[in-house]
Amino acid sequence: EANGMEFAVADLSLAEFGRDEIRLAEHEMPGLMAIRREYAEAKPLRGARIAGSLHMTVQTAVLIETLVELGAEVRWVSCNIFSTQDHAAAAVVVGKNGTPDAPAGVPVFAWKGETLEEYWWCTNHLFNFHDADGNVVGPNMILDDGGDATLLVHKGVEFEKAGAVPQADENDPDEYRVILETLRGSLAADANRFTRIAAGIRGVTEETTTGVHRLYELAKTGDLLFPAINVNDSVTKSKFDNKYGCRHSLIDGINRATDVLIGGKTAVVCGFGDVGKGCAESLRGQGARVIVTEIDPICALQAAMEGYQVAPLDDVVEQADIVITATGNKDVVTAQHMLRMKHQAIVGNIGHFDNEIDMAGLARVPGITRKEIKPQVHEWVRPDGRSIIVLSEGRLLNLGNATGHPSFVMSNSFANQTIAQIELFTKHDEYDNQVYVLPKHLDEKVARLHLDALGAKLTKLTKDQAEYIGVDVDGPYKPDHYRY
Ligand code: NAI
DSSP: OBTTBOOBOSOGGGHHHHHHHHHHHHHTOHHHHHHHHHTTTTOTTTTOEEEEESOOOHHHHHHHHHHHHTTOEEEEEOSSTTOOOHHHHHHHHHOSSOOSSSOOSOOEEOOTTOOHHHHHHHHHHTTOEEOTTSOEEOOSEEEESSSHHHHHHHHHHHHHHHTSOOOOOTTSOHHHHHHHHHHHHHHHHOTTHHHHHHHHOOEEEEOSHHHHHHHHHHHHTTOOOSOEEEOTTSHHHIIIIIIIIHHHHHHHHHHHHHOOOOTTOEEEEEOOSHHHHHHHHHHHHTTOEEEEEOSSHHHHHHHHHTTOEEOOHHHHGGGOSEEEEOSSOSSSBOHHHHHHSOTTEEEEEOSSSTTSBOHHHHHTSTTOEEEEEETTEEEEEOTTSOEEEEEGGGSBHHHHTSOOSOHHHHHHHHHHHHHHHHHHHHHGGGOOSSEEOOOHHHHHHHHHHHHGGGTOOOOOOOHHHHHHHTOOTTSOOSOTTOOO
C-alpha cells in the first residue's frame, strides 16, 4: 500500500518505461482512442466498479485507462501467471499524474511469474473495492478473459450456499486445490461474501473462446448469476485477434524463446480454428512445412484447401520440429507423444489453459529431468538422453515467451470490450442471465474506427444499390448468420 492505494506489482520503478510504451501503443489503438473522445463528456461508466482479469500488458493498460476515462473505478489482475508485463503494471499503478513514491493510478495485482497460490490470491483480492468511507464493497462489473474471475464468484456462491468448501479429490488438478483453499479462507472470514458480490454484479464481458465456453455451460444449466456479453464472437474480435494476433505473436514467442530457424522445419499445428489458422499461416510464412490436426471435418477441409497436410498427431509426431496446440481442448499432446518427438523438438501451447499439453504426465515419466534454460523455456531430458524444449510450462506461449498480440489488433478486441461494458453497465435491466453478443452495427463500428489508420477507404453504397441487396445505406451490411 502506498498513497492510500493497495497494489501488488513487481517494481514501480519500471513505470516510466511502461508509460513510454503505453504512449506509443495509444497511437496504434485508434479504436480505443476514438471511444475515449466519443464519451469524453458523457462518461457512461461513471459509478462502474470494474473488476478486470485479463493479461496485464501494455495494450491492456490502454484499455484500463480508457475505462477510467469513461468514469469507471477499476481494479485489475492478470488472467495468467506468466503474461504480465511488469513495466505496464507499474505504469498503470503509478498513473499518468503519479510518481513511484506517490502512485495515483489503478490498483493492479499482477506480476510476471506468479505461483498458483499468488495468482488466486490476486484474483480473490480483485473484488475488494472500497467506498468513500473506506468500507470494502464488491465490484458491479467483471471484465474477464478465460473466466477465472467469474469462476471464483460462481464457486464462492455455490459453497456459501452449501455452507462449506469441499476437499479436493486426488483426481482434481493442483490448481483446483488452490481455488478451494482460497475459497475456504474467504468463507471462514465471511460466510456471505461472494453471495453479496454476485448480487451486486450487473454483468460480465468475456474476452476469449474458452471463457465464453464456460459461460454458455453455466447458462445452459441455469446457473449463470448475471448477464454476460460474449466479446470473443464479435467478428472484429475472433476473426482478427485470434487469427491475425496469433499470426504475429506465435512466432514472436518461438523466436524469443529459442531463436531457432523456422524455415525448412516441420511444424504441427493442433486445431485449425481461428487461432490455429493464424498460427499455421505464420509458420508457413517463415517457410515451415505445416501439418494440421483437426477433429472437425469442416476445419480439416479448410486446412487441406489451404494446402496444409492434415493428419492425426499420432501419425506425424516423429517428423515434427515444432508442435503447437491451439484447440482449447485438453490432453491434445500426451506424454507418450512427447517421448516420441525428435531431439530438441519444440512444444508449445497457444490455447487459453495449460491442459492441452500433458505436463503433469511428462513430469511423471520415470527418469525424466527438467532443466531451466531461461525463464519460461525448459529442456526436458528423456531417459534415452534426447530432449524436448517446452515453452512457458505449457501455458500460452505468445504471452509467456513474448508480449502477446500487438496493439492494433487489440484495439479491435478492446473496443468491443469497452462497448460491451458500457452496454451491460447502463442497460443491465434489459438483459437476462444469458450470454449475448454485441449487435452487428457495433461490430461494424469497431471495424470502421480502424480503417483510417490503415489508409483504407470504404466504397459507399448508393441508395439504389442498398435497396437492391436489401440493406440500409449505413448498415448493417450482413445478416447475423453471415460467417465472414
Ligand atoms: P476455435 O473453436 O475456433 O478452434 C479450436 C479448434 O480446435 C476447433 O476447430 C476444434 O475442432 C479443434 N479441436 C478441438 N479438439 C481438438 C483435438 N483434440 N485435436 C485437434 N483439433 C481439435 O477456438 P479459437 O478461437 O481458435 O481458440 C482456441 C484457444 O485459443 C482457446 O482456448 C482460446 O481461448 C485461445 N485463444 C488464445 C489466444 C492467445 O493469444 N493465446 C487468443 C485467442 C484465443
